[in-house]
Amino acid sequence: MQVYSVAQITGYLRDILESDALLADVWISSEISNMSGSSAGHLYFTLKDEASQMRCVLFNRKRLSVDIENGLAVVAHGRISIYEVSGAVQLYVDMIQPTGLGVLNMEFERLKAKLAEEGLFEPSRKRPLPAFPEKIGIVTSPGGAVLHDITNIISRRYPVVELVLAPTTVQGESAVPGIINALNALNDRGDIDVIIIARGGGSIEDLWAFNDEKVARAIYSSKAPVISGVGHDTDFTIADFVADKRAPTPSAAAELAVPHRDEIETHIGSYIATMAASLSNSIERGRQHADELYATASNQVNNEISVNIERLRGQELKLDSLSPMATLERGYALVQSHANGEVISNISQVERGDMITVQVSDGQFNSRVTGSKKGLQAWMKDFPSNSH
Amino acid sequence: MDEGLSFEQSLKRLEKITETLQEGGMPLEEMIALFEEGAALAKTCHERLNKAELKLSEVQTMFEKDEKSEESA
Numbered sequence: 298m299q300v301y302s303v304a305q306i307t308g309y310l311r312d313i314l315e316s317d318a319l320l321a322d323v324w325i326s327s328e329i330s331n332m333s334g335s336s337a338g339h340l341y342f343t344l345k346d347e348a349s350q351m352r353c354v355l356f357n358r359k360r361l362s363v364d365i366e367n368g369l370a371v372v373a374h375g376r377i378s379i380y381e382v383s384g385a386v387q388l389y390v391d392m393i394q395p396t397g398l399g400v401l402n403m404e405f406e407r408l409k410a411k412l413a414e415e416g417l418f419e420p421s422r423k424r425p426l427p428a429f430p431e432k433i434g435i436v437t438s439p440g441g442a443v444l445h446d447i448t449n450i451i452s453r454r455y456p457v458v459e460l461v462l463a464p465t466t467v468q469g470e471s472a473v474p475g476i477i478n479a480l481n482a483l484n485d486r487g488d489i490d491v492i493i494i495a496r497g498g499g500s501i502e503d504l505w506a507f508n509d510e511k512v513a514r515a516i517y518s519s520k521a522p523v524i525s526g527v528g529h530d531t532d533f534t535i536a537d538f539v540a541d542k543r544a545p546t547p548s549a550a551a552e553l554a555v556p557h558r559d560e561i562e563t564h565i566g567s568y569i570a571t572m573a574a575s576l577s578n579s580i581e582r583g584r585q586h587a588d589e590l591y592a593t594a595s596n597q598v599n600n601e602i603s604v605n606i607e608r609l610r611g612q613e614l615k616l617d618s619l620s621p622m623a624t625l626e627r628g629y630a631l632v633q634s635h636a637n638g639e640v641i642s643n644i645s646q647v648e649r650g651d652m653i654t655v656q657v658s659d660g661q662f663n664s665r666v667t668g669s670k671k672g673l674q675a676w677m678k679d680f681p682s683n684s685h
Numbered sequence: 686m687d688e689g690l691s692f693e694q695s696l697k698r699l700e701k702i703t704e705t706l707q708e709g710g711m712p713l714e715e716m717i718a719l720f721e722e723g724a725a726l727a728k729t730c731h732e733r734l735n736k737a738e739l740k741l742s743e744v745q746t747m748f749e750k751d752e753k754s755e756e757s758a
Contacts, residue, residue: 429693439748452739457692459740464748471747478747486744558734561696565727568703572723575706579716582709 307381314386320377324400325351325388329369334358344373344388352380352387361393370396374407401501405508408535412510417517418538424522426542426553430490432459433554434483434521436476437495437547439464447493447551455555461489467496472506477515484520491554492519494536495526495547507534516540526550622658631656635663644669692733699726 314320327344334340340355353373365371375390394403412418437443439462448460463479466472483489506512507527513535516523522541527534530545537543544550617623632641635652647653651666702723706716
């Protein structure tokens, strides 16, 4: 036989209580009594009905969104454990609301606050949707109008994709595991670009699977970005908050998932126009360039021709200056023997009395030699070419 | 055109060709070849948009066939 201390037994009890899934996350509906506050801001009270009562503690009363008082009918959420100092089993409350608001509503608010605090709704973690998806996963019921609507819309807007249906129930007992299983099945393929998770309109109870924490976490950890389209545009679910993109309805989710082919056609049209304009601009530029080349080339040819003409003219002038005519014009004369036409360049060729013909620039005359003398006139001696 | 290109790849290639042609600065023969490729891409993109039929497939889940008859949503 083993004997335990009180601390051992209360510790054992605490372990049992805290390892129980139901007691770790429980809603209790009852009436408040024996309420008292502590200076530290904690609130102590008892929840009781006709048959029994339970001690409750709410740490940090600032978390209360409504005032509570003795006698108020409430629904409280929290975990059950044992306060070892007094040995009392009590509810550690994290949320409390007057009963009139409805339990589902409160659970919704509680989970929303919790996941928001964890960062599951952070805008910074929302992933962009692919502009041109190739494979779109659809998590929804295979038989409903929702799938039909989504198929129609995507077929009309952007039929070049493949839709991959991951069938699941979307309400009732099997909806939560079904939705999670469908999301996983799509993500396991590794080739899905975006996932639409959708359900038609219904009551808050009908849509409840989309307010489930496990579904929210499955959406959060999805590899492919998720578009939620649940209920009508007035319905907001936890799935909407955690999804990468919230669509007000399943049809709107389909529209968000794909581009519209008219937009693409417009783009293609502008590409063609731009390409054609660029090409014809280049051809025009090429033509201008060719014109310029031609102009430059013909200028060069013309220049060469004029240079040659100049050169020829220069040659002509030189030829002129060498011709006997130019010499005659400068005052020199050509002297020839009248008898035989021999050009006279030495005085030995003539004798007194000989007839000579003197050619000047514009004519000739005859003359008779009356005398001769050897040697040059004084001024001619200065020319160097005559020194020989 | 390469039939292996996805629709998105074809569009991207068309966009790239358009940009290249806009920048210019290449021999005219190359421009004409690019223009021809771009025009062919535009044509096939247009045809794919207009002739494609939506493909619908299904992935295996825990959903049972007999559940379908109960499903109302």
